[in-house]
Amino acid sequence: MKRNETLLNTQLNHDNDDDHFSSSSETPLRPDAFEQDDELKIELISKHFKEIMHILGLDLEDDSLQGTPNRVAKMYVKEVFSGLNPANKPKARLFENKYNYDQMLVEKDITFYSHCEHHFVPIYGKAHVAYFSSGKVIGLSKINRIVQYFSKRPQVQERLTIQIGNELKSILQTEDVAVVMDASHMCVSSRGVNDINSRTGTAFFDGKFKDQEVKREFLNYINTPTPEQ
Numbered sequence: 001m002k003r004n005e006t007l008l009n010t011q012l013n014h015d016n017d018d019d020h021f022s023s024s025s026e027t028p029l030r031p032d033a034f035e036q037d038d039e040l041k042i043e044l045i046s047k048h049f050k051e052i053m054h055i056l057g058l059d060l061e062d063d064s065l066q067g068t069p070n071r072v073a074k075m076y077v078k079e080v081f082s083g084l085n086p087a088n089k090p091k092a093r094l095f096e097n098k099y100n101y102d103q104m105l106v107e108k109d110i111t112f113y114s115h116c117e118h119h120f121v122p123i124y125g126k127a128h129v130a131y132f133s134s135g136k137v138i139g140l141s142k143i144n145r146i147v148q149y150f151s152k153r154p155q156v157q158e159r160l161t162i163q164i165g166n167e168l169k170s171i172l173q174t175e176d177v178a179v180v181m182d183a184s185h186m187c188v189s190s191r192g193v194n195d196i197n198s199r200t201g202t203a204f205f206d207g208k209f210k211d212q213e214v215k216r217e218f219l220n221y222i223n224t225p226t227p228e229q
């Protein structure tokens with residue numbers, strides 16, 4: 001995992017081999033990942049989490065701890081890792097770009113919460129997204145939902161950024177998509193090196209956003225402070 005304020009242009013890894021590119025940016029899932037339904041998954045995770053707590057020496061008879069295994073299992077399946085299941089993918093409805101708006105559309109400061117797949121502790125921060133319409137537009141809140149869907153998986157930030165970028169390209173039917181993510185990793189801040197100040201930046205620039213001028217316009221916009229309300 002890259003740390004500190006390193007801006008990674010994830011497109012550098014793009015070797016124009018689409019098959020290779022898409023498979024390497026996919027979350028590694030087993031083919032039978034969804035053969036068990038959510039209820040069974042919650043039951044099994046709860047059982048195993050109880051075992052972990054027991055091994056740690058915790059008294060599962062204690063009032064305050066009794067419900068924890070089930071609570072954690074439900075949170076994993078229904079909330080923080082619900083983005084693993086394609087059935088939960090937001091359905092994006094496209095609209096005609098009636099206004100013929102042909103400039104960059106930017107949605108910035110989208111809050112996201114994810115989990116580092118190496119330690120299962122939170123990664124959280126802001127995502128900034130931009131695109132040029134190819135004739136279609138999507139509702140703005142759909143962009144937030146797409147960011148959140150891919151965040152709700154065990155992740156590495158580089159892959160998360162690419163997955164959001166690729167999904168927007170496919171939904172919006174355009175190459176002209178940019179994503180910048182700025183995040184804090186609790187596996188860096190709350191343990192290990194205990195660095196509470198470092199943040200990680202990742203970027204995805206495709207189509208028109210590979211142009212330096214266009215990229216600069218987007219980066220300037222996301223670095224402009226939000227006006228006082």
Ligand SMILES: [Zn+2]
Pocket residue numbers: 116117118119120185187188
């Ligand atoms: Zn980690």
